[in-house]
Amino acid sequence: MDQHKKSVETARQTLIQLAKSRIAPTPDNYRKVYTAINGETVADSTSTIGQLLGNVLKEVSTQQPHYTASIHHILSQLEGQNWRSLDTALRQLLAHLPSPDSHSHFQAPAHQQDISDIMTLWRNMLIRTLDLVIIPQLKELPEAQARATALLEATQRAQHRDEILALEDALKNILFNLEMHLDSQSQLQLRLLQLLRLLLVSMEALVLEERWLQGPTTAIRDILTQPLNVDSLAKAEDTLKDLIFMQGQLRPGLIEAKKTLKKMAEIFVTQLSEITVATDEYQTKLQGYREEISHSDEIQDLNHVLHCLLEDTQAISTITQNSRNEILDAQNKVREAEKQIYELTLQLDHINEIAHEDYLTGTLNRRGMDEALLREFNRADRFGMPLSIAMMDIDHFKQINDNMGHATGDQALAHLASVIKEALRTTDVIARYGGEEFIILLPGTTEQDAISVITRAQRELTRNIFLHNDSHVLITFSAGVAQRQEGEAADSIIGRTDQALYRAKNSGRNRVIGASNLDKPISPQ
Numbered sequence: 131m132d133q134h135k136k137s138v139e140t141a142r143q144t145l146i147q148l149a150k151s152r153i154a155p156t157p158d159n160y161r162k163v164y165t166a167i168n169g170e171t172v173a174d175s176t177s178t179i180g181q182l183l184g185n186v187l188k189e190v191s192t193q194q195p196h197y198t199a200s201i202h203h204i205l206s207q208l209e210g211q212n213w214r215s216l217d218t219a220l221r222q223l224l225a226h227l228p229s230p231d232s233h234s235h236f237q238a239p240a241h242q243q244d245i246s247d248i249m250t251l252w253r254n255m256l257i258r259t260l261d262l263v264i265i266p267q268l269k270e271l272p273e274a275q276a277r278a279t280a281l282l283e284a285t286q287r288a289q290h291r292d293e294i295l296a297l298e299d300a301l302k303n304i305l306f307n308l309e310m311h312l313d314s315q316s317q318l319q320l321r322l323l324q325l326l327r328l329l330l331v332s333m334e335a336l337v338l339e340e341r342w343l344q345g346p347t348t349a350i351r352d353i354l355t356q357p358l359n360v361d362s363l364a365k366a367e368d369t370l371k372d373l374i375f376m377q378g379q380l381r382p383g384l385i386e387a388k389k390t391l392k393k394m395a396e397i398f399v400t401q402l403s404e405i406t407v408a409t410d411e412y413q414t415k416l417q418g419y420r421e422e423i424s425h426s427d428e429i430q431d432l433n434h435v436l437h438c439l440l441e442d443t444q445a446i447s448t449i450t451q452n453s454r455n456e457i458l459d460a461q462n463k464v465r466e467a468e469k470q471i472y473e474l475t476l477q478l479d480h481i482n483e484i485a486h487e488d489y490l491t492g493t494l495n496r497r498g499m500d501e502a503l504l505r506e507f508n509r510a511d512r513f514g515m516p517l518s519i520a521m522m523d524i525d526h527f528k529q530i531n532d533n534m535g536h537a538t539g540d541q542a543l544a545h546l547a548s549v550i551k552e553a554l555r556t557t558d559v560i561a562r563y564g565g566e567e568f569i570i571l572l573p574g575t576t577e578q579d580a581i582s583v584i585t586r587a588q589r590e591l592t593r594n595i596f597l598h599n600d601s602h603v604l605i606t607f608s609a610g611v612a613q614r615q616e617g618e619a620a621d622s623i624i625g626r627t628d629q630a631l632y633r634a635k636n637s638g639r640n641r642v643i644g645a646s647n648l649d650k651p652i653s654p655q
């Protein structure tokens with residue numbers, strides 16, 4: 131505060147003090163009170179005091195213009211040193227001036243009464259709000275609810291203004307908790323709605339193959355059966371968005387490929403009928419020529435018949451040749467379309483598998499594997515393609531667990547799975563079969579090729595070394611591989627890969643053995 135303002139404020143307080151103490155506002159009294167408030171000495175002269183008082187009154191007149199007349203009157207009493215009149219005039223003015231501070235003890239008793247009524251009203255409203263609104267809303271947050279109950283009790287006990295005002299912080303805190311809670315509830319609802327919307331979009335986009343709906347719907351079902359929170363919903367939303375995006379990308383290609391296939395079939399049939407019609411006409415003409423030849427005696431007539439015959443034969447030959455070319459072309463296109471459909475369905479099915487993943491390794495879980503086996507068997511049968519299966523098991527994994535702890539063992543498993551996945555084609559399927567055992571399905575792959583793929587994965591694993599506390603840990607695995615025989619059941623081929631794996635373990639580990647080589651001696655590595 132600058133010096134002038136400070137003086138004015140001190141002078142004002144002095145006036146208030148004089149009025150409160152009912153002391154006559156003589157210059158002497160004013161000086162004493164002023165000195166006491168200010169803690170300093172002031173010039174001991176009536177004129178200085180009179181001047182200061184005059185300054186204050188002018189200030190009041192500027193701030194409160196409707197007191198100007200009264201203040202003029204006071205100033206003239208001051209100037210004339212009419213202390214008695216000055217006393218009366220000052221008292222009248224102070225009785226009307228507004229109190230500078232609501233806490234001031236200058237407040238009229240009636241005003242105090244109003245305030246205390248309002249406080250009581252406010253307290254009762256707070257009690258009702260806590261009891262009927264806030265506490266019931268906090269039922270899912272027991273800790274905050276207990277605090278709200280304690281606040282309710284404290285509010286019921288509070289009698290005095292200060293006690294009631296002291297409840298403010300606790301109330302703010304509880305309201306903050308409540309707002310956060312309600313906010314997260316509404317976010318949950320919004321996210322749920324968004325998920326349902328996405329699911330609908332996904333259904334619409336996927337009507338092509340019903341089984342492709344299984345991935346997204348299973349993901350949603352899994353989420354809904356667990357306690358909801360914003361993070362898990364956001365994750366599910368992202369997964370769905372990815373699925374929809376990928377499926378949306380693949381679907382047009384698949385539709386296009388199917389259309390091409392249909393068109394080619396139509397061309398094929400049209401060509402066949404054209405040939406048939408042309409051949410029928412040719413047969414009829416031949417019959418006619420035959421008759422003409424048998425009846426003609428003239429060499430000229432015969433020449434003419436032969437000429438016609440030659441022309442017709444050439445025409446039928448061109449038609450046949452063209453048809454033959456077009457049919458061959460159509461056949462090639464059909465083969466291409468079939469291949470495209472095969473690849474697209476592989477990719478779409480792969481997307482669907484995301485819902486059946488093993489949490490630790492991101493590979494398929496057992497349920498996902500069973501589905502994938504059935505599907506790949508069907509597909510291999512439908513398209514007449516080879517299918518191989520590999521079973522792999524980490525070597526001496528128990529030692530990793532025993533020496534470095536189970537958590538490191540888990541990390542090693544996740545590391546292995548991610549390296550293997552990288553080494554495989556996206557259409558290959560990897561599933562966690564047991565603790566440290568994995569099954570890999572290799573569609574369209576013979577046993578020999580599958581052995582090469584798995585051997586390459588082994589090399590990748592030795593190249594991408596697993597780190598534990600900054601030191602390298604070498605992880606290797608053994609594998610058995612088998613190609614599915616026609617109509618062979620899952621148990622049977624898995625049994626054969628298991629035997630091959632057993633052989634790989636027994637012959638030194640870190641090996642890949644094919645089931646068809648079981649009766650052959652194993653070459654040293």
Ligand SMILES: Nc1nc2c(ncn2[C@@H]2O[C@H](COP(=O)(O)OP(=O)(O)OP(=O)(O)O)[C@@H](O)[C@H]2O)c(=O)[nH]1
Pocket residue numbers: 523524525526527528529531535536537538539540543564565566635639
């Ligand atoms: N950290 C971790 N360990 C697992 C998990 N599942 C299985 N295991 C462990 O994997 C180990 C497998 O040990 P064994 O079957 O004796 O085989 P191994 O030590 O790998 O030896 P070989 O297979 O003969 O080379 C056991 O110690 C299991 O406890 C898992 O999810 N996490």
